[in-house]
Amino acid sequence: MRxxxxxxxxxxxxxxxxxxxxxxDVLLVTVGALGVVIVALSARLRQWPVTEPLIAxxxxxxxxxxxxxxxxxxxxxxxxxxxxxGAEILLAISVMGVALxxxxxxxxxxxxxLALLLAVVxxxxxxxxxxxxxxxxxxxxxxxxxxxxxxxxxxxxxxSSAVTGDEAEEDLPEHDRQxxxxxxxxxxGLALPLVMVALxxxxxxxxxxxxxxxxxxxxxxxxxxxxxxxxxxKALHFSERHRDTxxxxxxxxxxxxxxxxxxxxxLLSVNGVFGAFVxxxxxxxxxxxxERRTEVEIDEAVNQFAVLPFFVALGAMIPWxxxxxxxxxxxxxxxxxxxxxxPPLIFAVMKPxxxxxxxxxxxxxxxxxxxxxVFYLTEEASRAxxxxxxxxxxxxxxxxxxxxxxxxxxxxxxxxxxxAERERKSTSSSSRSSS
Numbered sequence: 001m002r003x004x005x006x007x008x009x010x011x012x013x014x015x016x017x018x019x020x021x022x023x024x025d026v027l028l029v030t031v032g033a034l035g036v037v038i039v040a041l042s043a044r045l046r047q048w049p050v051t052e053p054l055i056a057x058x059x060x061x062x063x064x065x066x067x068x069x070x071x072x073x074x075x076x077x078x079x080x081x082x083x084x085x086g087a088e089i090l091l092a093i094s095v096m097g098v099a100l101x102x103x104x105x106x107x108x109x110x111x112x113x114l115a116l117l118l119a120v121v122x123x124x125x126x127x128x129x130x131x132x133x134x135x136x137x138x139x140x141x142x143x144x145x146x147x148x149x150x151x152x153x154x155x156x157x158x159x160s161s162a163v164t165g166d167e168a169e170e171d172l173p174e175h176d177r178q179x180x181x182x183x184x185x186x187x188x189g190l191a192l193p194l195v196m197v198a199l200x201x202x203x204x205x206x207x208x209x210x211x212x213x214x215x216x217x218x219x220x221x222x223x224x225x226x227x228x229x230x231x232x233x234k235a236l237h238f239s240e241r242h243r244d245t246x247x248x249x250x251x252x253x254x255x256x257x258x259x260x261x262x263x264x265x266x267l268l269s270v271n272g273v274f275g276a277f278v279x280x281x282x283x284x285x286x287x288x289x290x291e292r293r294t295e296v297e298i299d300e301a302v303n304q305f306a307v308l309p310f311f312v313a314l315g316a317m318i319p320w321x322x323x324x325x326x327x328x329x330x331x332x333x334x335x336x337x338x339x340x341x342x343p344p345l346i347f348a349v350m351k352p353x354x355x356x357x358x359x360x361x362x363x364x365x366x367x368x369x370x371x372x373x374v375f376y377l378t379e380e381a382s383r384a385x386x387x388x389x390x391x392x393x394x395x396x397x398x399x400x401x402x403x404x405x406x407x408x409x410x411x412x413x414x415x416x417x418x419x420a421e422r423e424r425k426s427t428s429s430s431s432r433s434s435s
Contacts, residue, residue, distance in 0.1 A: 023072055030063060034308050038052060049410050050407065057311045059312055063312070084374075087375035088375055098181050099280025110178060110182055114179070118186060122187050125151075128344075128345075133148055136336060141201070143387065145198040147393055151397050155369060156188060159184040159367070176359045192218065205383075216269070222274070222278055225280075226279070228264065228279045229281065273372075314398070315399075319395060334397055347361075362412060362416050
């Protein structure tokens with residue numbers, strides 16, 4: 001007896017699953033190949049006008065539907081939840097690395113400057129971006145506010161390319177590198193109250209509900225982060241005293257801590273990104289210097305490998321049609337956000353931040369829009385609806401920032417070094433003349 005033919009619905013489901021598996025296979029091949037190339041050229045990459053996220057983004061565009069059509073990830077991330085989760089995991093690992101990058105004594109020295117950046121510059125960036133969106137795109141205030149708050153955080157993943165590595169340590173003052181790193185680590189989570197304000201304006205969410213949720217998410221993340229970071233450090237102390245810990249697993253210790261905090265935060269509905277940053281600070285304060293050195297391996301892994309699948313997928317899913325529909329206003333919005341969202345504010349507070357003009361110029365420019373913006377854009381899309389203008393303009397700013405800051409990272413360090421050398425020569429000449 002002949003078996004009954006499969007229904008059209010079954011055949012359609014099978015084709016859909018096959019398409020998803022093919023896309024995942026192509027993504028794995030792409031990430032693996034890029035990883036091999038990046039490892040082979042890791043020393044040279046820091047000197048070239050490219051970064052790992054930029055390389056992955058370009059690869060995604062070339063392999064995506066707009067060019068070759070080899071990689072089509074639109075079905076994988078159609079509901080935005082996959083991209084949102086990927087951004088959250090990448091951010092949690094990245095901010096953990098930021099929290100462990102410097103001794104806690106150095107972090108303590110910056111708390112006043114960091115408070116100024118978070119209390120003044122962060123809301124200022126949100127307001128400027130909102131005004132630019134209203135002016136260039138002609139969209140309502142509520143929609144512009146959603147966009148402005150989503151793109152206001154300084155991204156730790158993209159900023160890391162500007163402040164890490166031997167070249168950055170040689171060219172940039174430690175004060176400037178620490179300040180940008182800590183700001184990018186803290187403001188990803190602390191941008192949440194601003195996003196909640198935007199959601200209260202754009203959705204039926206009331207101001208009281210927005211305030212209550214913001215308070216719970218931040219305070220809950222603070223408690224979870226402190227508890228997890230201190231407990232992890234104490235457990236490590238105990239294990240090392242009894243020689244129960246091997247070197248190999250130690251390299252993944254704080255990476256696993258970030259994932260643990262992210263999971264607990266999800267169960268409690270608190271901000272997992274901020275919780276991971278706080279956990280890193282608590283672990284940093286409680287642990288010894290030898291334990292904190294595991295951050296080096298984590299940070300390298302994040303910036304060279306963990307970013308690759310995210311930015312390849314982002315490049316492959318670029319909404320070219322939505323960008324075109326935005327018109328020339330999108331070009332002015334992108335230029336305005338890159339040039340006006342941050343630099344004027346940093347110059348306005350450069351003296352309290354202890355920055356010279358070249359330091360203010362560098363920190364003003366290298367405040368990129370990246371993974372954190374995607375995280376909040378997808379969060380807003382899940383709550384307020386996937387508005388094509390919001391997602392189109394938001395992804396355009398993210399891609400433009402990835403390109404602009406990627407190609408200027410190495411030249412920017414070179415310009416900073418040249419300016420510092422000219423100042424030293426001028427000071428030396430003045431000293432000789434006066435003597």
